[in-house]
Each structure stands twice: as C-alpha cells, then as structure tokens.
Amino acid sequence: MENRKKVAFYTLGCKLNFSETSTIARNLEDEGFDRVDFEDVADMYVINTCSVTENADKQFKQVVRKAMKLNDKAFVAAVGCYAQLKPEELANVDGVDLVLGATEKFKLADYINDLSKNDFGEVHSCEIAEADFYVGSYSIGDRTRAFLKVQDGCDYKCTYCTIPLARGISRSDELENVLRNAYEISKQNIKEIVLTGVNIGDYGKGEFGNKKHEHTFLELVKALDEVEGIERLRISSIEPNLLKNETIEFVSKSRTFVPHFHIPLQSGSNDILKLMKRRYLREVYTERVNKIREVMPHACIGVDVIVGFPGETDEHFLETYHFLNEMDISYLHVFTYSERDNTEAAEMEGVVPGNVRAKRSKMLRGLSVKKRRAFYESQLGTNRTVLFESENKEGYIHGFTENYVKVKTPWNPELVNTLRDINLTKIDEDGSVRMEFLNVEV
Structure with a gap:
C-alpha cells in the first residue's frame, strides 16, 4: 500500500469545474492514487483551469508556483478550459509537465507514466469539434x-x-x-x-x-x-x-426544488444585448422576474451582469443601472469585461477605458449590497429552513435558507449538515442574519 502515489487537486472557476475535478479524482483513486489536500506534499498536482476572465489565467501561474514550493519534484498536470484554449501557453509555464484538453481530461491516467518531470510540458489537446x-x-x-x-x-x-x-x-x-x-x-x-x-x-x-x-x-x-x-x-x-x-x-410547488434562481442578464440595454448576441431582450428578463415573484414572492433572484463591454456608453450603463435598481432582484454578480482572444468582441470598436470599467463595476457592486440588504430585510420575521455547513468561523456556524439567506448562530457541532426550522430575527453587522430555532431544543 505504501507504493500508492499521492495526488492533489486545485480547481479554478465554476461549479461545473468542481464537479469534473471530483470525477477525475475518483477515477485516479480507482487507478491507485490517494487524494490529499492541495496544501499537502503530493507526487502529482492537477490544476483544473478556467478561462472566463483574465484573472483566472494569472491565477493558474500562482497555483503552479504554490505546487512547486510544496514539492519541486512533483508532476504537474493542467486540464480544463484554459488548457483547451491555450495549451502551448500553459505548457510553457515553468513546472508544468502535462496539458490535457477538453476530451482528454477524463482520461488523465492514460497520459501519465512514472510521474517523472518532463523537460517541456507535453500537450494532448483535441480540435474542439471532436468534443462531442x-x-x-x-x-x-x-x-x-x-x-x-x-x-x-x-x-x-x-x-x-x-x-x-x-x-x-x-x-x-x-x-x-x-x-x-x-x-x-x-x-x-x-x-x-x-x-x-x-x-x-x-x-x-x-x-x-x-x-x-x-x-x-x-x-x-x-x-x-x-x-x-x-x-x-x-x-x-x-x-x-x-x-x-x-x-x-x-x-413553486415542488417537493425539493428551492425558490432560488440565478439568471444571467449581462446588460440592461437592448443595444448592448444585441452587440453581445444574447438571445433575448430586457423585456423577456422582466417577464421572467415578474413570473417568479407572482408564484414565489419570497424567492431569491441573482443576476449576472457585465460592465465595460465595447460600445457601452455612459447612457447604456445608466440604462442597466436603473433597470436593475427598479427590478425586484436579490443580488448581483458583477463581471468587468476583459478581452478574450478569438472572440468577436475583442475586435469591436468603442473600447471602454479600464478606469471607466472599474468605476461602473464599483457602482453595481454597491447596488448589489443594497439589493441583498433589502432582500434580507424583507425576510425578517419569516420562518425558514436552514442547512448548516461544517465550518467553525470565529465561534459561529453558518448556513443558507432555502431562499439563500445566509444565517449564523453560535457554533454547535451537532448542527453540522442538518436542516433546522428557524425564524429570521435580525441582520448582523457582517451582513448575515441572526435566527431563533423553532420547535426544537438546541
């Protein structure tokens, strides 16, 4: 058993990447590897990459450096979206031994031999048309x-x-x-x-x-x-x-589905939505939100929005800001537009200066804080069910209600991974909500 190699994983990006990392990890465990935390010394480090933002590209290099500090003889494999889009770029990062594209990542075990480091990063990346x-x-x-x-x-x-x-x-x-x-x-x-x-x-x-x-x-x-x-x-x-x-x-009537929707908007301006080639106009978005509110008034509605897209004037941005301000939504995920190679937008005119992008992003993040606060206030005094998480954060345990209100109560290990009926009482200084238990001694 002592011959079993240790493998650690680091995931950048979305929930989808996390699900795929888990699957790759289970496959390697079946092949005789023991999974350890990324902070531990391992024989192999696997980094599941993201390429949605420029920042994710930079993060990759930082993660490789971290792996090399833990064990400079470890084998480093890069998989995922960035590995498909820019395989040669990743292969040239110091310390990277193997880069696998979209179809190859689930067959990682087929591409590793004795885990000895390569002089150059080895690339196995399909034409994306083969990812079918x-x-x-x-x-x-x-x-x-x-x-x-x-x-x-x-x-x-x-x-x-x-x-x-x-x-x-x-x-x-x-x-x-x-x-x-x-x-x-x-x-x-x-x-x-x-x-x-x-x-x-x-x-x-x-x-x-x-x-x-x-x-x-x-x-x-x-x-x-x-x-x-x-x-x-x-x-x-x-x-x-x-x-x-x-x-x-x-x-709204189901047994298990919770009243929480996350619906990308990207822009509240129809002009910008057309430039983005989105498949709806803002009127459709309004209809969806109104329908949710009609049948689930207490639902949580999250919104993705991009600021600084090419051609976005001050007027377009204010159109987005006012649209979101008037809409009965619960929070925003704000993305600052960044140019990506091989996209139409990267060639468009009307580039928005970086400082203007940053200012618009800050304004929408401020609006998000206001919206979340208003949503939480609307839920005070209501009875909800909370699922408690496993971390002790400064003497408190946190969890989320079915409609995604973040709650806190003094740490109690018996609450971990349990569902409890509660009443939401007041908003704490950190923005989470205090609660009282219903019908139960805790």
Whole structure:
C-alpha cells in the first residue's frame, strides 16, 4: 500500500469545474492514487483551469508556483478550459509537465507514466469539434451539498465568450444517468444538490449535440424531484430565454426544488444585448422576474451582469443601472469585461477605458449590497429552513435558507449538515442574519 502515489487537486472557476475535478479524482483513486489536500506534499498536482476572465489565467501561474514550493519534484498536470484554449501557453509555464484538453481530461491516467518531470510540458489537446461526447460528473467534497453536472458545451455565439471554444457543442447527460448519479449522492448523506452545466436550460440535446431532444429541462426537473433521499435541489444558473413559465410554476410547488434562481442578464440595454448576441431582450428578463415573484414572492433572484463591454456608453450603463435598481432582484454578480482572444468582441470598436470599467463595476457592486440588504430585510420575521455547513468561523456556524439567506448562530457541532426550522430575527453587522430555532431544543 505504501507504493500508492499521492495526488492533489486545485480547481479554478465554476461549479461545473468542481464537479469534473471530483470525477477525475475518483477515477485516479480507482487507478491507485490517494487524494490529499492541495496544501499537502503530493507526487502529482492537477490544476483544473478556467478561462472566463483574465484573472483566472494569472491565477493558474500562482497555483503552479504554490505546487512547486510544496514539492519541486512533483508532476504537474493542467486540464480544463484554459488548457483547451491555450495549451502551448500553459505548457510553457515553468513546472508544468502535462496539458490535457477538453476530451482528454477524463482520461488523465492514460497520459501519465512514472510521474517523472518532463523537460517541456507535453500537450494532448483535441480540435474542439471532436468534443462531442458526454462525461457525467458530480462533486461530493463538501458534506452539505454536491454539484451535479447535467449538461456540457454551448451552441450560443455570445460575442464575448470563449466557452464554446473551450467546451464544444451543447450536449446532455442521459436522464437515467443523471438520476443514478443523484441517487448515488443521496446515499452519501448529502442534503443538497446543485444542478450545473454550461447552459443547463438547453438540457436535452443528445450525446453528439444532435437537435433531437430526448428530454426537456422541465422533464429533468420533474424526474429529479422524485429521487428519494434528496432534501434540496437548486438550479445553479439558467438563461432567461430558456427558463420557461412551466419550470417556474413547477419549482413553486415542488417537493425539493428551492425558490432560488440565478439568471444571467449581462446588460440592461437592448443595444448592448444585441452587440453581445444574447438571445433575448430586457423585456423577456422582466417577464421572467415578474413570473417568479407572482408564484414565489419570497424567492431569491441573482443576476449576472457585465460592465465595460465595447460600445457601452455612459447612457447604456445608466440604462442597466436603473433597470436593475427598479427590478425586484436579490443580488448581483458583477463581471468587468476583459478581452478574450478569438472572440468577436475583442475586435469591436468603442473600447471602454479600464478606469471607466472599474468605476461602473464599483457602482453595481454597491447596488448589489443594497439589493441583498433589502432582500434580507424583507425576510425578517419569516420562518425558514436552514442547512448548516461544517465550518467553525470565529465561534459561529453558518448556513443558507432555502431562499439563500445566509444565517449564523453560535457554533454547535451537532448542527453540522442538518436542516433546522428557524425564524429570521435580525441582520448582523457582517451582513448575515441572526435566527431563533423553532420547535426544537438546541
């Protein structure tokens, strides 16, 4: 047994990457590796990369340096989106031994020999058109929740986005396989599953991205709602044009799906949405939010928005700001536009200066704080159910209600990974909400 090699993983980017890292890790454990924390000395370090923002590229180099400090003889493998888009660039980073693209990453064990370091990074990266098969994934690293991948790739042609170049065409897992994975997760005493993918509302396109829809996203949601042993299901992020009224209505009455939606907007200006080649206008977004509020007044609604896109004037930005300010939403994820190679937007005129991008980003982040506070205040005095997490943070345990209000109470290890009925009482200085337990001695 002492011959078993140690492998550590570091994941950059989205929930989808976390689910895929977990799957790669389980595959390597089956091949005779023992997984250790990234902070530990390992024989091999695997970095699952992201390329959504410029910052993610810089982070990769920092993570490699960290691995080399822990063990300068360790084998370093890079996988994921950045590895598909810029394999040679990654291979040239000092310390990197192996770079695997979109189709190769799930066969990592096939590409490693005795883990001796290479003089140069070795690249195995397919043409992205070959990424036409589907590999199911889920993460179970966190005791309280798991990320379950149901879809991969994207057929959309948003002018700022490299994801179709990094992940290929839209394709989905078979319904039976998703349900099997969900059942496997339920047996691990995990209380919440978060559905993830690149464009999950597009669920149903077959293994080779064919247009014959085996099942719709609504059928997936209905089937998952019946899996025994799952307490909560959460939809991670879904395009407004693909979030149908039928899905919203089903979630409002479902057994396990929680009243929390994360819906990318990107801009509140129709002019900018057209330049971005988004597949909706702001009026559609308003309809979706109004529908959610109609059937789930207490729902949490999160929004993605990009500032500083080429051609975004002060007037366009203020249009976005006022649109979001007037909308009954709960929080924002604000992204500052950064140019990406091989995208249409990188060639567009009307480049917004960096300092203007930063100022607009700051304004929207301030609006997000205001929106979250207003949402939390609207929930005070209501009874909710909270799922407690496992970390002791300065003497407190935190958790999230079904509608994504962050709560805190003095640390009690018996609360970890349990669902408790509570009443929300007041907002604390750190922005989380204090609570009282209902009908239970704790």
